[in-house]
Amino acid sequence: MTTSVADPAAALCTADPVFGRPAKGIDTGRVGSLITQLLIELGEDPTREGLIGTADRVAAWWSAFLSPDGTATATRFTETQLSGQMVVVGGMSTWSLCEHHMLPMHLQVTAAYMPDGEVVGLSKFGRIAQHFAGRLQVQERFTRQVAEYLTDVIGREDVAVAVRGVHLCMSMRGVRMEEARTTTVHAGGCFRTDAVLSQQFLTVTAAQWGAP
Template sequence: MAHAVVSPTTGPDEVSSEPVVSLSPIDTGRVASLIGQLLVELGEDPNREGLLGTPERVASWWSDLLSPRGSAAMTCFAESHLSNQLVVVSGMSVWSVCEHHLLPMNLAVTAGYVPDGEVVGLSKFGRIAGAHAGRLQVQERFTRQVAAELTSVIGSEDVAVVVRGTHLCMSMRGVRMEEARTTTVEAGGRFSSDPVLSQQFLTIASAQWGER
């Protein structure tokens, strides 16, 4: 079972319209106390051998996931002879948490762009994906945020991002369909107007999932 959502990217001048989420520092002691209370309400004893330290470990995980972190500054390199070449970065996998059910989701990210006189440092693509995953999220918004930041940094609308998500909120609750996947696509500039370029990108993106 798969679900796909496709939408165009915003242009460079529209990036600021994305909602900015300000994350407050997390009180891990308070969170650990609340987790301990939750265990009690679930009929458990937080002081039994197997659960000793569990509230603190859970609080530490939440703090690590949701700690404010910005995307590292993008490094661009002049490469005038590579203009109009399709560049695709795939195989990026990040974990986030669904804000509707507070359950993890794994997001496989592929990003593509068309250079115009310079290329972007490759490691920065993963940093951008990781920065936007480190908060309570929905996949659709995550996809748009990654595409919007890339569009802003590259200075061109010729950017596309496709995300393939595995959501535990669908795999282990509700309909409990373990094979369900959700695909979201954000395409701008030539990726939304040039069917050949768009198909090239989507073919490369789908190849990492073993699709034909």
């Protein structure tokens, strides 16, 4: 009995349509076998010194990277006297994988919101970014997902997210532009309607990112 080419991929996991990741853990044994096959097709010997155990390590990494971890949660704290203050969280750096070429992209994330009686736990911003980065992604979607999640957390659209990405699919293949940077910005609520507030956010963001 022959197995179609599509079967191995279908057997790895059941995709989560919401988060774009496996709904269940991947079959690392099966992935390891596929990596071994890939090495052979690339002209390598998986049993040679240096490659022994490589397939299993790659499979373990894929499992850790793609498996749901439940960390996209945020805690809110009551601060009734806070209003009219912009909160900006920057310096968040995470890795994701371009879904077009399956090459890494490094994402620097800055997020801002306007509190109104409640504040969001600061450590959660980084966890939210990591949660949406841990899958096959595109930067534009990642930016929107982080912004929409924060919008749900605060219950208002007064959220802005800026992301600067370095894409290896552009740096090490194709045009090979090592200094190329891609910037995406999602602005909602007052960040979209208030030009002064929007400029303040972009100024703070640029200062945090510094020179390319």
